[in-house]
Amino acid sequence: GDGKFSPDATCTRAQSVTFLFRAIGKLVDSKAEFSDVLTDSYYANAVAWAVENGVTNGIGDGLFGPNNSCTRAQIVTFLYRVYHIYTTITGVPASMVHRPIHFAFGLVLMFLAYNSKGKRVKKEKLHPLEWVGIALSIGMVAFYLINRRYLMTYMWYMTPATTKSIAITVVVLVLSIIAGRRMVGTIFVCIALFFIAYAWLGPYMPGLLRHRGVALNKFCDTIALIPEGVFGGAMGTSATYIFNFILFGAFLKASKVGNFFIDIAMALAGQYRGGPAKVAIISSGAVGTISGSVVANVLTTGSFTIPLMKKLGYNKEFSAAVEATASTGGMIMPPVMGSTAFLVAELAGVPYAELCKCALLPAVLYYLALLFMIDLEAAKNGLKGISKENLPKAWEVFKKGWFKLLPLVTLIALIMKGYSPLKCGLYGILVTIIVSWFDKETRMGPRKILDALVDGSINSVQVVAACACAGIVVGLVSQTGLGFRMSSALISLAGGSLLLSLIFCMVIGLILGMGLTVTPAYVILAALIAPVLTRLGLLPQQAHLFCFYYACLCGITPPVAIGAFAAAGIADADPMKTGLTSVRLAGSLYIIPFMFAYAPQLILIGTVPEIIQCVITSAIGVYCFSIAVEGWLFKKISIPFRLIVGVASLLCIYPGTLTDVIGLSILSVFIVFSVIKRKHDREKPLTA
Numbered sequence: 001g002d003g004k005f006s007p008d009a010t011c012t013r014a015q016s017v018t019f020l021f022r023a024i025g026k027l028v029d030s031k032a033e034f035s036d037v038l039t040d041s042y043y044a045n046a047v048a049w050a051v052e053n054g055v056t057n058g059i060g061d062g063l064f065g066p067n068n069s070c071t072r073a074q075i076v077t078f079l080y081r082v083y084h085i086y087t088t089i090t091g092v093p094a095s096m097v098h099r100p101i102h103f104a105f106g107l108v109l110m111f112l113a114y115n116s117k118g119k120r121v122k123k124e125k126l127h128p129l130e131w132v133g134i135a136l137s138i139g140m141v142a143f144y145l146i147n148r149r150y151l152m153t154y155m156w157y158m159t160p161a162t163t164k165s166i167a168i169t170v171v172v173l174v175l176s177i178i179a180g181r182r183m184v185g186t187i188f189v190c191i192a193l194f195f196i197a198y199a200w201l202g203p204y205m206p207g208l209l210r211h212r213g214v215a216l217n218k219f220c221d222t223i224a225l226i227p228e229g230v231f232g233g234a235m236g237t238s239a240t241y242i243f244n245f246i247l248f249g250a251f252l253k254a255s256k257v258g259n260f261f262i263d264i265a266m267a268l269a270g271q272y273r274g275g276p277a278k279v280a281i282i283s284s285g286a287v288g289t290i291s292g293s294v295v296a297n298v299l300t301t302g303s304f305t306i307p308l309m310k311k312l313g314y315n316k317e318f319s320a321a322v323e324a325t326a327s328t329g330g331m332i333m334p335p336v337m338g339s340t341a342f343l344v345a346e347l348a349g350v351p352y353a354e355l356c357k358c359a360l361l362p363a364v365l366y367y368l369a370l371l372f373m374i375d376l377e378a379a380k381n382g383l384k385g386i387s388k389e390n391l392p393k394a395w396e397v398f399k400k401g402w403f404k405l406l407p408l409v410t411l412i413a414l415i416m417k418g419y420s421p422l423k424c425g426l427y428g429i430l431v432t433i434i435v436s437w438f439d440k441e442t443r444m445g446p447r448k449i450l451d452a453l454v455d456g457s458i459n460s461v462q463v464v465a466a467c468a469c470a471g472i473v474v475g476l477v478s479q480t481g482l483g484f485r486m487s488s489a490l491i492s493l494a495g496g497s498l499l500l501s502l503i504f505c506m507v508i509g510l511i512l513g514m515g516l517t518v519t520p521a522y523v524i525l526a527a528l529i530a531p532v533l534t535r536l537g538l539l540p541q542q543a544h545l546f547c548f549y550y551a552c553l554c555g556i557t558p559p560v561a562i563g564a565f566a567a568a569g570i571a572d573a574d575p576m577k578t579g580l581t582s583v584r585l586a587g588s589l590y591i592i593p594f595m596f597a598y599a600p601q602l603i604l605i606g607t608v609p610e611i612i613q614c615v616i617t618s619a620i621g622v623y624c625f626s627i628a629v630e631g632w633l634f635k636k637i638s639i640p641f642r643l644i645v646g647v648a649s650l651l652c653i654y655p656g657t658l659t660d661v662i663g664l665s666i667l668s669v670f671i672v673f674s675v676i677k678r679k680h681d682r683e684k685p686l687t688a
Contacts, residue, residue: 073112074450077457080105084243088426092240095227096144096151102239103231104141106464107175108134110182113458118182120458133178140171156226161217165225172224176468183465188520192469195476202480208489211480222475229475233346234467234523241342241352243460244425249336250456251429252407254448255436260397260404267394277314277374280305281326281367294563298327298570306570317574318377320567321581324556325370327563328586331518331552333363335412340519340548343467347526348544353415358541358603361615362549362592365602365622369588372626377585380632401439407432463519470523477527490532498536502546502597505529506590509550510557522551533597539605542597549593556582587629588622591653595621599655617660621652624667633671634678645670 083101092098111130115121126134144151159165173196180189199219202211214222223229227236265282272278280302302323309319331337334356341359345352410431414424436444444452476482494500509525525547533543556564558579568578596602601614628646631637637645644666651663 073109073458074454076105076108076112077454078450080109080457081247081453085426088244088422092422094148094152095236096225096231097148099227099231099235099239100141100144102243103175103235103464103468104137106461107137107179109458110179110461110465111137114182114461116182118185118462133175136171136175140168140175143168151225154225157218157221159217159221161220165220166216169220169224172230173472176230176465176472179461179465180469183462184469184520188466188469191520191524192472195473195480198482199476199480208485209482211482214476214479218479222479223472228471228478230468230471232471232475234343234470234474235464237342237346238460238463238467240420240422241425242463243457244422244429245336245342246460246463247453247456248407248411248425248428248432250459251432251444251449251452254452254455255432255444256442260401263392263397263401264394267392267397273375273378277305277309277319277322277378278371280309280323281370281374294324294327294331294566298323298563298566302327302567302570306567310571316571317568317577317581320571320573320578321556321564321585322374323570324561324564324567324578324582325586325589326367327567328552328556328582328589329363329366329370332359332366332549334359335408335415340522340551343470343519343522343526344544344548347523347530348540350541355541355545356415358605359545361602361604362545362596365592365595365618366588368619369592369622369626370585372623373585373587373630376626376630376632380630380636403435403438406435466519470520473520474523474527482528484531486528486532490529491535496536498533498538498597501532501536502594505533505546506550506593509547510553518551522548525551538597539600541603542600545603546593546597549589553586553589556586558583584629588625591625592622595653599653601655613657613660614655617652617663620667621649621663624649624652624663633674635674637674641670 083105087093087098093101111126111133113120177189177192180192198205198209199214202209202213205211221228224231227233265279268282302320306319306323309322310316314322331340337356337359341355342352345355348355350358407428411424411428414427419427433444433449436442490501490504494504505525508529509521526544530540530543530547533546534540538546556579558564558576561575561579561582564579564582565575567573568575571578595618599614599618600606601611602618604611606614624645627633627637628642628649631639631642648663648666648670651659651666653663
């Protein structure tokens with residue numbers, strides 16, 4: 001055709017989709033009115049044709065899959081990605097335009113690609129209620145587009161509630177609750193509903209929980225009309241940062257770049273005692289730097305390392321637990337650190353690059369502690385490594401695939417240069433695609449790129465749903481003043497003690513971790529506990545990282561333990577036993593937050609000599625802690641000696657030259673005693 005949309009002209013499907021994108025761009029442009037698009041036949045016919053022939057019939061023009069077939073979810077996914085590329089390049093629109101559009105895309109994808117139990121499925125036919133949900137999602141975003149200028153000049157908390165504001169609040173709340181129930185779980189939805197009820201019932205609550213109640217106009221404003229509740233910081237972070245990084249992880253998975261890290265880890269550590277388990281730790285740590293997802297980590301590296309560990313005689317629960325604990329570290333290892341890390345930076349009020357810097361040494365200590373635990377476990381159970389003949393040579397692996405490091409190097413360089421995470425994620429995706437072309441086996445063509453787009457976009461739906469419910473909780477905690485009253489009560493209960501406050505935070509985090517995923521658990525801790533810790537003298541990044549670490553434990557803490565359960569599935573192991581074994585192996589994760597809470601040198605705050613001293617003594621302390629937990633050095637250690645080594649570890653961990661000297665002295669005496677006793681035990685049979 002002639003490419004024009006008029007009643008007498010014809011066009012291709014590709015042209016119609018192209019102009020549909022232009023229509024979206026015109027809608028986002030603050031200078032355009034919604035009526036301009038509706039009355040402009042150039043755009044209106046493009047929209048009408050695409051909706052009638054593209055979305056309804058699910059037919060593309062060779063864009064999606066073989067035989068020109070595509071699903072509704074793929075079309076929405078494609079539009080979702082194009083919208084985010086458009087805003088990354090041209091600039092993010094106003095908050096109350098960009099965030100509702102992002103939320104609406106996530107909702108539509110949820111109804112198209114997930115069933116009522118939150119399982120991703122291929123749907124031949126949608127339930128009538130799902131069509132209603134899609135219609136409400138589209139109507140919601142239309143409201144924000146039509147009223148965007150009004151909302152930009154809206155007087156927060158001063159404008160009386162109207163029928164229109166109440167209606168949009170109800171729609172946003174209903175969609176958020178539905179999304180939360182499907183994608184996050186009933187527990188978090190119940191927490192959100194509790195805070196909604198609490199906002200209205202405040203005058204009738206007892207003691208500490210009592211407040212004067214939230215007026216109707218303030219409730220509507222907080223939930224749906226200003227960037228505070230559902231469309232607050234959590235949704236903003238999802239819309240600007242998280243989406244691109246989830247997509248980055250999907251492209252890395254599709255291009256099989258992570259296989260390079262597995263091969264390198266195998267070449268470096270496979271031959272040593274407990275070799276396969278150490279390979280799991282090193283490869284999961286390396287892959288975790290770019291995936292930031294516990295389950296993605298488990299499925300990527302665990303599919304190789306778990307069968308290998310079982311083959312060499314490792315217990316199947318232990319094999320799965322090693323992989324789960326190693327993959328959990330991916331959530332705390334820079335530069336990606338999982339989707340929740342962007343919320344940490346947002347709520348802590350620090351740049352993402354600064355957060356990565358602060359998180360580096362604690363993450364390295366965690367993996368170092370895991371290596372210590374695995375080495376001691378291997379020594380205790382006589383677990384061998386892999387023979388050199390069956391291992392690749394490290395130099396050969398590096399020479400063949402060194403270029404696969406480029407996505408990670410690019411990402412780190414851009415973050416350190418101060419580029420926004422939004423552009424870092426996009427450039428990381430582009431570099432990943434280019435790098436994949438260097439190897440015939442990993443080369444990404446149009447189909448693989450499209451599959452990665454679909455997987456990444458659909459995988460982001462859970463984060464969108466979690467951020468919506470988290471926004472309800474955070475917004476209403478702020479409106480009711482519960483956060484301030486809770487922090488005052490905890491400080492009073494702890495008697496102003498930082499240690500007791502940290503222990504309270506740990507206990508609450510562990511309880512939340514048993515029933516929630518990382519994002520909602522962290523958001524609740526950040527809203528209720530982080531203010532307590534900052535009032536007691538911790539820096540914002542210390543307080544929020546402390547909360548974040550205990551939220552991350554949900555990946556291996558039963559009964560949820562999604563990372564442990566995924567690993568158990570690969571190993572054909574008992575899920576609960578795997579979870580409990582994971583908790584034991586990840587024991588250091590329970591104490592590392594206390595370490596950087598008391599020693600800011602571990603988050604690179606302090607002089608260089610102080611940082612070096614703190615790192616060395618902390619590493620020694622973590623090794624002592626591993627000995628105490630495993631009960632093994634050269635041989636089995638009795639409980640009294642384990643307690644002594646445990647005390648030495650705490651003294652080394654606690655900042656201060658005096659405690660370091662005492663701890664190192666105790667450890668030295670213990671090691672000398674163990675060596676003498678071992679020598680004596682070896683000579684005993686000879687004298688008999």
